[in-house]
Amino acid sequence: MYVAVKGGEKAIDSAHDWMAEERRGDPDVAELSVPQIREQLSLAVNRVMAEGSLYDPDLAALAIKQARGDMIEAIFLIRAYRTTLPRFGASLPVETTEMACDRRISATFKDVPGGQVLGPTFDYTHRLLDFALEAEGLEAPEREAGEAAHPRMPRVTEFLNQEGLIQTEPRPDVDTAPRDLTREPLELPAGRPLRLQALSRGDEGFVLSMAYSTQRGYAKNHPFVGELRIGTVPVEVEIPELGFAVEVGEVVLTECETVNQFTGSKLEPAQFTRGYGLVFGQSERKAISMALVDRALRWKELGEDDKGAPAQDEEFVLYHCDNIQATGFLEHIKLPHYVDFQSELELVRRLRRETEGRVQQEAAE
Template sequence: MAFVATKGGEEAIAAAHAWRADRRHGDGQGCTLKQATTSFGRAIDRVMAEGALYDPDLAARALLQAEGDLVEAAFLLRSFRATRPRLVDSLPVETGNMRVQRRVSAIFKDLPGGQRLGPTTDYSHRLFETDGGDQRFEPTLTDPPAETPCRIPGAIRILGEEALLEGVPLPHDADLPPDLSTTPLRFPAERRVRLQALARGDEGFLLSLAYSTQRGYGNTHPFVGELRMGEVPVTIAPPELGFEIDIGSIVVTECQMVNQFNGSKVAPPQFTRGYGLSIGHADRRAMSMALVERALRAEELGESTGNPAQDPEFVLSHCDSIQATGFVEHLKLPHYVDFQSELEIVRAIRAEATMPTQHRPTQHRQEGDDDLV
């Protein structure tokens, strides 16, 4: 269908909305909210992460309204979030208290708590399910029993005990970091701010930058020290109570990326960290975030810089899918006046270029002027 000049203003817009609604609902047998919540878990997790709001039901509603467009769904969720009052701030989430469902380490074969594969397709062939996915997996008698979530100590603490891994980089002050949901991003951005921006950044953008660091544009050689997913408690400390209470739990994925570091004048050779944390079950997202976060620390660690993933202003200014969507999609809106002005300029330049030399306007050079180009 080609674009044509439309008339009618509000009537045309209403007709466009009605057409879209008709396509979305079809014969009335479309996907229900419950079906979306249970069947599209990874998509809902991404919408919650980029929408910066943990609510699977609202994310599912946004996904259905956006007809499966993940960026549009995140846009809807974050817009809704901006209308909600903030009643109380929670305390920092302690991932050490995670009830782990999945926990793998690429650097240790045997470690306390063991490897826990969890719900994953990492170890299966990527084959298309011709039955539509209706067939359920039936474990055999030789399959180990499903493990229940439990608390497991961190894997890379083993390196820390031998002083082979840097300590957790701490901020210079104990004040709370700026909240990016209420405070604009400013540079230079400290690590706590960078982590906030990356945590709600576009997964595709983070993945591409992370991939670039592996292809020689980041000077890194990382290993997954630990990747874990599970439920962590959310705690608040209401002033009127004077003590902490748990109000629920959320599912998060945490990645500790270990990277070799040759040392500097003030630090011995050791391994450094890259950190990623995302809402929901999001291995790829957490790993990408950890790779990019480590790349952004290049200047801090005295390493050579100059690659895109090492440039905080480039990365943080362009990782937000909501801002990127606004800048790109606004180009579809009317720009008649702007284009007409540029059209007249191009026509005038072309007319002057084809005009015989003796008829062209003469520019008189004043003393002290730069050479005319």
């Protein structure tokens, strides 16, 4: 046993060395730096921060480099590191209505106060490979004067709310903080704040698939993007010794609010309802998907029928959207299971012997 263990350690060390060589790649090619990843692969960095539940672009970029671009492995690294950090306190809820928007669009109204701000987006590109990017030393295009201005932009859904056409969201109880999913295990049934936490740090591909299923008729409720905004919001912390809140930094967020059909119920008139998504960084695909799934999961509180769709099943969605849990459970089957397999192998052999004996006995009779 001792020889086997030592041999295994040597093999593991060699595998780690080989992986380091593969990570580095051809030594004749310049090595990627963490600042390069942070600045030029920012959407990947944003995803790692969102699903890793830690807003730190430098650490997210380092994790991407260490993981050789494997996003789920990078998210795992960030979550593991997060558990080592001391917790000094909690910030106040951010005010997204005060967001300094780089991008803000609405699919429900053409003309809105503040205007449609296209911002940085792939929406209008031709999806053709740009071989000019292979050239080095290209200068970044200059933005026109005035583009950096960030006027206050009221929420689009406020216009519907003025006529009572959209459901009014209840104000949360400020004295009752929602449970922290990063520190406590998920329990069902989950309230909407906990569901939104799970979706925000859930796997983008899974949440996208659930959202797509609702558009294809499963848990059918036709959504409109009431508003999608990306920008910077200040983060404030209350200092008891001072008696007031102090701004400690800024974070970039993507927020999406969808407007969905609702035929009404015995107690509620026909009106629109909302789906909501909020994610670290620029991650609009994730925010829109999150809003669609959030709305599908609200069927019970809105008095709708359970259509039996996957996106309506709280347990199915919340227990399977976490890519780190899914990866851990899936990848553990590649680790040694010699004893388990030997018992299964012996069982199959015994069953075969019994079957062969029974066949021979029936043939003899």
